[in-house]
Amino acid sequence: MGKIIAVHSYKGGTGKTSLAVNLAASYARRGKKVCLMDLDFRAPSLHALFKDQKAEYWLNDYLNGICEIDKILIDASRDHGNGGKLLVALANPSTEAIRDMTAKDRKWEMKALGRLLSLRSSLLNDSGLDYLILDTSPGLQYSSINAIVTADVVLVVTSLDASDIKGSQRMTRELYDLFEKKTGILINKVIADYLSSKEEQKKFNKYIKSVYSLPILATIPCFCEVLRAAGEFIFSEEKPDHPFTETIEKLATKLEKF
């Protein structure tokens, strides 16, 4: 039975998309069947990475009930499969589509939740997918909460920014807990000084444990070179020996059993 992982955060720019992409690539490298979905309809991003291939329809169309899921899936295995299977579902980046998605009413959102929930049977049960990774929009928005309700596991990406920590704490109490979701924290863009020595690391871990009641699945230092991927290539694919890639691999293993 496959697993649905939602990658979420309180604030934008925490690195959700980069982590979701690298996580999906990591599972594909392990020979798994993975599908990566862009559920950030306000600011779609995966189309920039998978620009060479086009599907007949967008993920928006699936949620609108215009087509079935097979019409929107792009098979990126040739370039990014690395032994496994990587399917991608893209959000429509046109201004018109973004405007359309932000103007949806509650009734539409309810139906969209139903469409997302039915992916478990169509993708996990029928198509035998091992992982469905949902890249969400930040904060409390319909599309991200729909993704959280659909997921088995929520990976919360947070920086050490005070407002980000406060927001993530609040979401734990008022969102993830309310839906009884298995939730893990990933602290991203940590200043290298905090992890420079064993002592510093100890101090840092103590602080993090005092702030979050949830399990910490990974801590990723701030690597400027990761930014070089600029949403145009998959970093872990290009740099398999980089510490960033190593952390992603460890995270993927932890999430497998989480």
Add this chain to the structure above:
Amino acid sequence: MSYNSVDAENTSRTTTMAAYRKLEVKSTQLLEKIRENLEQLNEKIDVMIEIQKHGQRAIPDSLPEALDVMTLLSLPDHLRKTAVTLCKLEEATANEVAEQTKRARAVESGYLNQLVIMGYMKKERRGRKAYFFVNKEA
């Protein structure tokens, strides 16, 4: 005993057996009917209790309400669990919801009926079973 009298005895035994079988079928049917009525009565009582708790304002024919995630968040914990489970199952009996939530069937039946009264769900009776589903026309 003459040859003919054996035959007669056999015939009378067959008749008695048939009568017994008929009676058995009839009593089973009767018991099923009683069970069905009791289940319906149970559900009606559940609805009455809910109406009593929440006042007359909430009647089953109230306007349909969308059961979107923001609404799910605003529900009390016990109802949210039932509502999310039904969203996942799309359509289910109280028994099927109870299997997922690991709570008693009677408890789930109460919660589901409460959600029907609130306008978030619909209920349809098919044969002996009552099916609940999310109000898609909301």
